[in-house]
Amino acid sequence: MVISPIPTFRYPISISSEEIDAMGHVNNAVYLHWVQEAVVNYWRRNSPAEAQSEFLWVALKHEITYRIPLFFGDDVEALVTATGARGSRATFMTEFKRGSQLAADVRSVWGCVDAVTRRPRRISDDIAASFFE
Structure with missing residues (x-):
């Protein structure tokens, strides 16, 4: 069976003046904050309410490729796609x-944890189905 991600989640980004560095563009560290916001909002939009109260996500790894700088006033959008799930880990591309210009792309690995115990939790098939067809 071929598993396909559900359509890409689109998340608008507003650039604040505090996110601009000494070089006049968005500071590289800001992208990590944006990835967190976009992936968490993707989770909230696609997962059942009960799952949102039972599970939390922790970032395990990010690989960022910067392509063009972003500046204050730019209209930016994050596009998030789930790319895989296995055990307690899920992967995303943001x-x-x-x-139409790609400013940066981020490959992320996230760990699913129990909201109470904070221990790793296997991603069940029904939760994975919220992100894959």
């Missing part, structure tokens, strides 16, 4: 776009 692309940051200014119009």
Whole structure:
């Protein structure tokens, strides 16, 4: 059986003046904050309410490729796609776009943990089905 991700989640990004560094563009560290916001909002939008109260996500790894700088006033959108799930881990691709231009892409690995015990929790088939067809 071929598993396909559900359509990409689109998340608008507003660039604040505090996110601009001495070089006049968005500071590289800001992208990690944006990835967190976008992936968590993707989870909230697609997962059942009961799962949201039972599970939390922790970032395990991010690989960022910066392509073009972003500036204050740019219209930016994060596009998040689930790319895999196995055991207690899920992978996501987040692309940051200014119009049709790809500003950066981030490959992320996230760990699912129990909201009470904070211990790793296997991603069940029904939860994975919230992100894959």
